[in-house]
Amino acid sequence: MSDGVGKDSLKGLTEGENQQSNRKKKKLGTDEFAQAVARIAVAQVCEGLGFQSFNQSALDVLADVGVRYIRDIGKTACSYANLANRSQCNVFDVIQGLEDFGSVQGFPGASDLNHCLLGSGVVRDVIRYVAQAEEIPFAYSIPAFPVVKERIFSPSYAQAEENPPDEHIPSWLPKFPDPDTYADKDSETEVANKILLVEEPDATVERSSSSMHRRLICNGSEAGVVVDKVDAAKVKLAAESNPFLAQPLQFGEKDVLLPVVPAKLLEETLGYHRSRKVLDNHLSKSMPSTNEAASNNAPCETEDRRNILFNERQNVHFKFGNSKKSVGTGMCSQTEGSEKNSLWFGDDCDGEDEKKRTAEKVLRENMEIH
Amino acid sequence: MNGQTSHPQPKDGRHDDDAALTEFLASLMDYTPTIPDELVEHYLAKSGFQCPDIRLTRLVAVATQKFIADVATDALQQCKARQSTIIKDKRDKQQKDKRLILTMEDLSKALSEYGVNVKHQEYFADTPSAGLDSPPRDE
Structure with missing residues (x-):
């Protein structure tokens, strides 16, 4: 399907693409990695069809369209599952969604409203495509992403088998941090209180004197x-x-x-x-x-x-x-x-x-x- | 679904389709689509799709791959048709450029048949050799 020259150039492209994606990821983060992967996959599909090169913008557009296709299938299938009072999707939801998207192009048996999803024309098309198309595995092995950092929760009093410091603290609460971590704050507040106490008498004296003046004037x-x-x-x-x-x-x-x-x-x-x-x-x-x-x-x-x-x-x-x-x-x-x-x-x-x-x-x- | 795959039904009418689907889904376990599972799972999870079955992910991946392949095939046809319309005496000069290149022009035509309207600006500066020598991309 593709000659060696095209393949080499595409390989170079994909590698360059990957480097770019890595560079971009450092800059932008969020979804850049997934988009880069999608671009590589789309480029591989195009290569399998016989394209020798591509415009970057065209590849971006096609990858974006493909990603949107995936997301729309997922959304439609999810809505069909929810319509049937389910939270998890099954194959019929996906096929229903595929039929919805295939209705733009048309597929065999689309005119029959009561056709069974098992023998849907869309699925048959997909089966035919899989049988015909060359199996091109993805060029890179990628880890599962996005990486979600596991949160380590501090154990509760019940888990640590300790008694809470006070009666009003239930045992299912996470353990309080060491007193050392917040003892300094306490001392600070104490100092602040002292300062306030020191300052207050002056203020009261002033206030009392001024109020006395006022009272005397009133008299x-x-x-x-x-x-x-x-x-x-x-x-x-x-x-x-x-x-x-x-x-x-x-x-x-x-x-x-x-x-x-x-x-x-x-x-x-x-x-x-x-x-x-x-x-x-x-x-x-x-x-x-x-x-x-x-x-x-x-x-x-x-x-x-x-x-x-x-x-x-x-x-x-x-x-x-x-x-x-x-x-x-x-x-x-x-x-x-x-x-x-x-x-x-x-x-x-x-x-x-x-x-x-x-x-x-x-x-x-x-x-x-x- | 597990029931479908593990218990092939007796063959008649609808059960034929059932068996075909079951077989297809089972075959997806061994088939590795070009679109990696991780990517599909990521985007499906983003859209709210919940299913632990890898075969469904593969089905979506295959369907997407087919969609992209269809679009790309149309674009390829457009590209070939455009190249064939070039006058024959000029064709020798442009032999060098006769490579099949996925361009926005062809792609937008192909996508319009699939209900996707893509328009890119006329003065969009995009080089055909972009990325060939992995230069910094500037669009």
Whole structure:
């Protein structure tokens, strides 16, 4: 059927084909191997018929058609088997499928609808073909494919004849992996928990402090007291330290909460009167009398001063909305007394310098703000 | 099916066919189709076909082989017919090219008779010598 030259060339072709398929398989994987095998088989069939060579595209098409033929036969036979309430196909399903495909071409006895599948014309054609055709075995011995990797299941507790670690774990479950494999994770989680625990107190403290602030603000007067306390301490600190450092502190204090702003304004009004007072003091030189008073009852005066300050500032909070001047005039009498106290409470040695500094600072603040 | 093969029926009418089929299936055990069993099994399994019987696989393989052979025979006839139409004085020049080559042109004609419409593009660059010296395939 085929001359030697054709055979040799085809052999070379098939080998080349195989190499190509191997190369492709590495690249693409999936179904490339099966397609290559189909191509070789189709090439062998064509060679048996007398073809000497082929176009690659034609061979690809023919191999693809052949593969589709196999798959369609399988699909049809499977559907016929399922139609007969079977899951496994038998020869009659296959013959039925072959008849379906042969009906395009026609086969002997196709016109008889009730013919027996045993004597189907398609089968007779196939039998004739097998008898006539030269038996050409496949050129290569190929392994069964696709290779399915066997999965090794880990034995269950029942198979390993061990008892599960806990009662709630049924024995049919696969054995748990060694504790070493997940012990590290546990320790990690523990560490993470610890970190969380460490972090949490800070958060709670912050939260509680902020919530306390809020609560105090809601309470109103008390909030004023607290913030004023802080503010008074601030003022004292600012007075004692470098006045240039005082400003950032006050700005930083802004974000504490709303009452800061009225407190600051209050301070401004206070400072205004204080500066006036200081100036008055400078003018009238009335220090000796105050110094005497300070030397007499300094320790008990501190308590008094605080109380006075709180009360006075609370009042200011309530009346603040009206106007500065009225508040200032209203406060004047109170501030005079408190100012004296605060002056006495200041450093005895350089009280005058202190007063000057605070007066300058407050004036500067006023200038900046207005 | 095993019953069919192991118990040849008495010969009359339908039982004749039965015997023929049984004999044929039995003969398939010794026959090795060109299409390897592994390939057919692979694709049958892909299509949902379930049968442990190797003879059915062989039957499908043989039927497919026959189908391919029919198509290829038609294509071969087309090829021969095309070559015979070449003018005789040119035939000497083209003696070298008178080899029987499976081409898309012939194959598409042959397949169209089997209900498969194959059309390849006119400018498709496919060399007749593709794969002869196993060069890298470029289509």
